[in-house]
Amino acid sequence: MRRQRTIRQAVVSEGIGLHTGLPGRIRLLPAPEDHGIQFRHAATGTIVPARIDHAQELAFATRIGLGQSAISTVEHLLSAIRGVGIDNILVELEGGEVPIMDGSAEPFVEILGEAGIREQERPVTVLRLTAPVEVRDGAKWIRAEPSDELTVDYRISFDNPLVGYQRYVGTVDPETYRKAIAPARTFGFLKDVKYLKSQGLGLGGSYSNCVIVDDHRVVSGELRFPDEFVRHKVLDLVGDLALLEYPLAASITAHKAGHALHADLVRAILARPECWELVGGGGPAFVVPFPLETEIPAAIAL
Numbered sequence: 001m002r003r004q005r006t007i008r009q010a011v012v013s014e015g016i017g018l019h020t021g022l023p024g025r026i027r028l029l030p031a032p033e034d035h036g037i038q039f040r041h042a043a044t045g046t047i048v049p050a051r052i053d054h055a056q057e058l059a060f061a062t063r064i065g066l067g068q069s070a071i072s073t074v075e076h077l078l079s080a081i082r083g084v085g086i087d088n089i090l091v092e093l094e095g096g097e098v099p100i101m102d103g104s105a106e107p108f109v110e111i112l113g114e115a116g117i118r119e120q121e122r123p124v125t126v127l128r129l130t131a132p133v134e135v136r137d138g139a140k141w142i143r144a145e146p147s148d149e150l151t152v153d154y155r156i157s158f159d160n161p162l163v164g165y166q167r168y169v170g171t172v173d174p175e176t177y178r179k180a181i182a183p184a185r186t187f188g189f190l191k192d193v194k195y196l197k198s199q200g201l202g203l204g205g206s207y208s209n210c211v212i213v214d215d216h217r218v219v220s221g222e223l224r225f226p227d228e229f230v231r232h233k234v235l236d237l238v239g240d241l242a243l244l245e246y247p248l249a250a251s252i253t254a255h256k257a258g259h260a261l262h263a264d265l266v267r268a269i270l271a272r273p274e275c276w277e278l279v280g281g282g283g284p285a286f287v288v289p290f291p292l293e294t295e296i297p298a299a300i301a302l
């Protein structure tokens with residue numbers, strides 16, 4: 001079993017939020033062993049662990065926390081953190097929404113690379129499935145089956161002829177994640193973009209941070225992969241699985257799924273402890289140092 005990892009030094013990044021269109025600034029900080037991934041809302045000082053019980057899936061984004069301390073659009077940053085194999089990190093956010101950057105996880109992977117990865121002493125705790133868990137919503141479904149490592153078989157099917165049916169099959173390890181998953185950008189259909197803007201959402205969306213598809217063509221420029229759409233779904237899945245707290249060892253098959261079904265799978269797994277075991281580690285993989293809605297001490301030992 002590998003050892004836990006954090007980052008070597010603090011790094012900062014800025015950009016605008018996809019939905020609010022407002023500027024936001026994130027600071028990524030090293031964190032001690034068994035800390036997990038936690039967010040700190042800079043304005044209120046509230047610490048919010050990246051856990052499913054603190055998450056709400058909105059129609060077009062995942063939000064962590066409550067009320068004034070909510071942090072929106074966390075999914076691509078969570079995906080980058082988990083995708084490159086970081087276990088312990090504190091994400092401080094100024095503003096209410098994590099910047100969308102270029103719509104992929106690649107800019108986050110780059111700043112995590114600048115921060116550097118540091119191995120810690122304790123082994124990581126992994127949640128290993130011992131029996132299948134499946135959730136369905138009509139024709140959409142997602143299933144997790146026992147496996148020694150995280151693998152995905154993701155299929156999407158859209159009426160749009162350009163996107164159509166796409167399938168991505170592979171192991172999700174840090175190297176594959178960096179090359180094949182992280183660069184895949186979020187995508188939307190021109191008609192949905194118009195609707196979103198009319199609803200006051202997607203205000204920061206543009207051709208520079210979203211692949212926009214019309215009926216027969218991509219209107220926002222070149223694709224990074226012919227199957228960039230399904231790869232982005234895998235990126236989203238990796239981020240949503242971070243809400244399990246523990247890295248997952250399972251083989252996942254998804255058919256026409258999305259954030260809501262990913263989150264339902266996380267809930268279904270946690271609700272069935274007879275279907276999994278925690279391996280490695282030696283203690284709880286997630287010790288919350290500060291309760292929710294508590295002011296963070298000025299001097300935090302990291």
Ligand SMILES: [Zn+2]
Pocket residue numbers: 075076186232236
């Ligand atoms: Zn996404």
